[in-house]
Amino acid sequence: MLKRISALVIAGLTALSVSACGGGSGSGGGGGDDAITMGFSQVGAESGWRTANTKSVQDSAKNAGITLKFSDAQQKQENQIKAIRSFIQQKVDVIAFSPVVESGWDTVLKEAKDAKIPVILTDRAVDSKDTTLYKTFLGSDFIEEGKKAGQWLVEEYKDSTDPVNIVELQGTTGSAPANDRKAGFQEIIGADSKFKIIASQTGDFTRAKGKEVMEAFLKSNPDIDVLYAHNDDMGLGAIEAIEGAGKVPGKDIKIITVDAVKDGMQALADGKINYIVECSPLLGPQLMDLAKKVVKGEQVPARVVTEETTFTQEQAKDALSSRQY
Amino acid sequence: MRRLLWPAVVLVLLLALNVFFTPSFFSIQVTEGHLYGSLIDILRFGAPLILVSLGMTLVIATGGIDLSVGSVVAISGALACLQISEDASLFTAVAAALGLCLVLGAWNGFLVATVGIQPIIATLVLMVAGRGLAQLITGGQIITVNSPAYKLIGGGYWLTVPFGIFIVVAVLAITAFLTRRLALGMLIESVGGNAEASRLAGIRARGIVIMVYAFAALCAGVAGLMISSNVSSADGNNAGLWIELDAILAVVIGGTSLSGGRFSLGGTVLGALIIQTLTTTIYSIGVPPETTLLFKALVVTAVCLIQSPSFRAKAFRRRGKVPSAGPAAEEKVQVTA
Numbered sequence: 005m006l007k008r009i010s011a012l013v014i015a016g017l018t019a020l021s022v023s024a025c026g027g028g029s030g031s032g033g034g035g036g037d038d039a040i041t042m043g044f045s046q047v048g049a050e051s052g053w054r055t056a057n058t059k060s061v062q063d064s065a066k067n068a069g070i071t072l073k074f075s076d077a078q079q080k081q082e083n084q085i086k087a088i089r090s091f092i093q094q095k096v097d098v099i100a101f102s103p104v105v106e107s108g109w110d111t112v113l114k115e116a117k118d119a120k121i122p123v124i125l126t127d128r129a130v131d132s133k134d135t136t137l138y139k140t141f142l143g144s145d146f147i148e149e150g151k152k153a154g155q156w157l158v159e160e161y162k163d164s165t166d167p168v169n170i171v172e173l174q175g176t177t178g179s180a181p182a183n184d185r186k187a188g189f190q191e192i193i194g195a196d197s198k199f200k201i202i203a204s205q206t207g208d209f210t211r212a213k214g215k216e217v218m219e220a221f222l223k224s225n226p227d228i229d230v231l232y233a234h235n236d237d238m239g240l241g242a243i244e245a246i247e248g249a250g251k252v253p254g255k256d257i258k259i260i261t262v263d264a265v266k267d268g269m270q271a272l273a274d275g276k277i278n279y280i281v282e283c284s285p286l287l288g289p290q291l292m293d294l295a296k297k298v299v300k301g302e303q304v305p306a307r308v309v310t311e312e313t314t315f316t317q318e319q320a321k322d323a324l325s326s327r328q329y
Numbered sequence: 330m331r332r333l334l335w336p337a338v339v340l341v342l343l344l345a346l347n348v349f350f351t352p353s354f355f356s357i358q359v360t361e362g363h364l365y366g367s368l369i370d371i372l373r374f375g376a377p378l379i380l381v382s383l384g385m386t387l388v389i390a391t392g393g394i395d396l397s398v399g400s401v402v403a404i405s406g407a408l409a410c411l412q413i414s415e416d417a418s419l420f421t422a423v424a425a426a427l428g429l430c431l432v433l434g435a436w437n438g439f440l441v442a443t444v445g446i447q448p449i450i451a452t453l454v455l456m457v458a459g460r461g462l463a464q465l466i467t468g469g470q471i472i473t474v475n476s477p478a479y480k481l482i483g484g485g486y487w488l489t490v491p492f493g494i495f496i497v498v499a500v501l502a503i504t505a506f507l508t509r510r511l512a513l514g515m516l517i518e519s520v521g522g523n524a525e526a527s528r529l530a531g532i533r534a535r536g537i538v539i540m541v542y543a544f545a546a547l548c549a550g551v552a553g554l555m556i557s558s559n560v561s562s563a564d565g566n567n568a569g570l571w572i573e574l575d576a577i578l579a580v581v582i583g584g585t586s587l588s589g590g591r592f593s594l595g596g597t598v599l600g601a602l603i604i605q606t607l608t609t610t611i612y613s614i615g616v617p618p619e620t621t622l623l624f625k626a627l628v629v630t631a632v633c634l635i636q637s638p639s640f641r642a643k644a645f646r647r648r649g650k651v652p653s654a655g656p657a658a659e660e661k662v663q664v665t666a
Contacts, residue, residue: 055469177618205611206618210567211471211560216374220612223367224351237471241560244484250360267473267562 040299041071042292043091045101047128048079053265056329057102057127057285064288070295081105085112092119098295100124106131113137122298126291135306139298142291144283145309146181150188152281152314153232153260157193160258160278165198168229171221172204173214173242175234181283182206185234185262202228207238214241222249233261236268236280243276254278254317264315266327272320280320282312285329332584335636336599343606343628350614363486367609375605376493377402377483377552379598381572382579383504384545386597389580391521391541392589393441393448397433398549398576400459402569405430405550406557407466410474419478427550433459434546438539452542456573463565473562483555493555500548505594514592517541521589575604582632603632 042065046058058074065072073096075087081104091099092115099121103109109130114137116123123138130138161168170193175182186204193199203221207214214233221228222245231246233239239261243253253259253276261268264282271277287310297304315323347354347367357366381398388395405426412422433455440451477485485492508514519527520534528534549569557563581587582603583596607628610616616624634640 174618177621203612203615204618205615206621208567210564211562212556212564212568215560216370216608217612219370219374220367220609223353223370224613224615237564240562244560248361248363249365267471 039069039071040098040295041073041094041096042295043073043075043087043094043096043099045075045077045084045087045091045099047102047104048077053263053285053329057287059328060286060288061100061126061291062288064292068289068292068296070292077104079104081108088112088116092116092121095119096121097299098122098124100126100291100295102127103130110134110137124291124294124298126287127285140294140304140306140308142287142294142308143310144312146184146283147188147191148309149181149262149281149283149312150185150190151192152188153185153262153279154189154192156260156279156281156314157199157230157232158196161198168199169225169227170199170201170230170232171218171225171228172201173207173217173231173233173238174204175206175209175238177206179209181262182209182234189232207233207241209235209237211237211241214238215245216241218242218245219248222246222251228257231257231259233259235283236261236263236265236271236277239277240267240271243271264327265329266324269315269320269324269327272315272317273324275317278317280315282314284310284312332593333596333599336582336584336596336603336632339632339635340599340603340606343603343610347606347610347613354613359489363489363491367613369491371602371605371609372494373491374609375602376491376497377555377569378572378575378579378605379497379601380500380548380552380555381545381569382576382583382597382601383500383594384541384548385573385576386580386583386585386592386594387504387508387517387541388448388545389521389577389585389587390517390589390592391538392524393538393542394577394587395437395452395542395545396449396573397437397452397455397459398545398552399569399571399573400456400463401430401433401546401549402553402556402572403463403563403565403567404433404459404466405553406563406568407463407472407565409479409554410472410557410563411466413474413476413479414472419476422479423482423554426554427547430546430550430553431543434543434549435539437546438542441542442535442538460565463563463568465565467563467565469565471562471564475561479558480561481558483558484561485558493559496551496555500551501594501598508594518590518592521591576601578629579604582629582636584636 044061047054062072062074073091073094077084077087084101084104088099088101089112099116103125106129110132113123117137125138125141127143129141129143172186174186202225205217207217214237218241231242233242239259243259246253246257251257259277260279261277262281262283264280268277268280272280290308290310294304294308354367357364357368359365385395385398408429409422409426412425437452437455440446441448481492483493487495508517516532516537519532520537524534553569556568579600580597582600583593585592585596607625611621611624
């Protein structure tokens with residue numbers, strides 16, 4: 005099962021450099037124990053989300069007193085393999101990395117295992133039959149994100165018996181976040197027949213496509229109550245389309261999105277979006293906690309979901325000023 | 330003009346399909362002080378593709394191809410948005426972006442005409458490197474700008490009509506004038522037919538080739554401004570992604586031969602409109618995203634088949650009504666005309 009989830013996550017994430025999501029904002033671990041050296045191999049600087057992810061790892065390593073050897077793979081697997089080999093040679097205490105692609109890791113991970121260096125996967129998983137090659141996988145649960153979106157909607161319309169017409173802007177077709185956010189959302193709202201998804205198309209996680217698809221939705225479906233967008237960017241594009249149609253986003257059409265990047269939070273605070281489910285890149289603190297545990301030889305769960313929250317319009321106003329990405 | 334008949338028929342059929350699913354498809358109202366309707370959407374969202382395709386048409390007419398236009402779209406939008414976010418004036422931002430695009434296009438032309446690299450390889454360099462350049466400009470982030478003046482280019486309205494449509498009409502008119510009223514079009518076709526023979530006949534083939542690549546990049550640059558302006562943000566990763574393929578398709582649907590030597594601007598515009606209408610159709614009639622590409626492929630295949638004189642000849646012959654050589658022969662006459 006873990007393997008299947010991992011495969012799904014990876015398949016999507018490769019296609020998804022821009023808008024996906026991953027980590028969580030956890031509590032920082034305190035220093036104090038023997039100095040740990042961590043080798044971390046990042047995918048590359050592909051998006052704002054990824055940049056925030058890198059910064060989180062670097063900052064929390066500093067806070068946790070862990071010496072970080074950071075390597076940027078520039079989206080190339082061979083760079084990442086080279087980096088991991090050099091980490092092994094330098095005899096670091098723990099290796100963490102976000103795999104660029106899902107397959108082809110067995111050899112190098114075996115080398116790490118033989119050198120008795122524990123490996124933690126962050127944000128993306130690998131597709132390997134041998135799950136002993138890594139200690140744990142730290143990343144987001146996209147299905148849970150979809151469920152949170154659905155739960156808000158159910159709560160919002162709990163007093164109403166009228167049908168609720170929903171349009172959905174999906175992420176890149178076939179990507180794990182798109183599949184899972186759709187499935188999770190569907191699972192929750194499917195319990196009540198008043199919720200109807202009247203149109204669902206892919207917006208490729210981009211603002212431009214989100215706007216274009218929403219324009220078409222508005223014309224072919226005159227009666228839209230709710231928009232569910234799989235990321236903030238598509239939602240932001242759709243907001244422009246809705247305004248162009250003479251409707252008020254957030255009032256005439258309620259909008260739920262996922263990610264909580266700064267632009268999205270701004271729109272939420274402005275009342276144009278109603279609810280955002282966070283998909284946080286800030287998994288650094290959790291990663292450092294896990295690293296300390298595996299170095300000590302403590303047991304850690306094979307799958308750790310990053311700590312994530314949700315934002316209403318009121319919460320967005322408070323959180324906006326401290327938003328890092 | 331007969332050459333444009335089949336693309337036009339396909340476009341009408343696609344529009345008719347939409348009316349069948351959405352009866353109000355043709356209705357155009359004035360909402361929020363501007364025209365509002367599906368047809369306006371097709372023109373508005375199709376405008377960047379039309380521009381890129383116009384540039385591509387001339388490149389293909391010289392027997393070349395330009396794969397880098399998608400990256401140029403991203404670079405142009407990224408540079409303009411970066412400048413505006415740093416409080417540069419709209420004019421500076423647009424001029425800097427388009428200036429850079431001209432340089433990039435001239436570079437493509439230089440590689441093709443002077444160095445003699447195959448066009449598909451020469452432009453592949455910029456296609457790959459250009460997206461990196463765009464991300465370098467944006468720092469890997471999406472740059473959001475808030476400039477009403479910039480917004481006008483691709484997302485605004487003038488006299489209730491989307492401003493982008495005016496840009497397209499202007500570029501189309503200038504291009505048509507330069508290529509069809511002046512000798513330039515003939516020179517381009519001549520270079521596409523046989524560059525060496527053209528040179529011996531006294532045509533500066535190199536200069537023409539460099540010019541068309543620069544023109545293609547300029548068109549892509551304007552399209553990039555439109556795309557980023559439409560959403561008030563620049564996305565180095567995704568802006569103009571795969572638009573080069575749509576543009577090539579639009580050119581081919583429009584009846585321009587990939588081997589060069591002739592071109593049809595009107596056909597290209599029709600081709601681009603067909604592609605955009607197809608996209609809008611998919612959204613309106615609710616083709617599931619998983620099958621979108623298949624649906625597109627089927628329609629495009631049908632369009633290509635219906636345009637092929639030899640296929641039509643065979644299809645009609647099977648019914649035994651039309652003389653087999655008829656359509657093919659007519660088509661050939663037009664090629665030389």
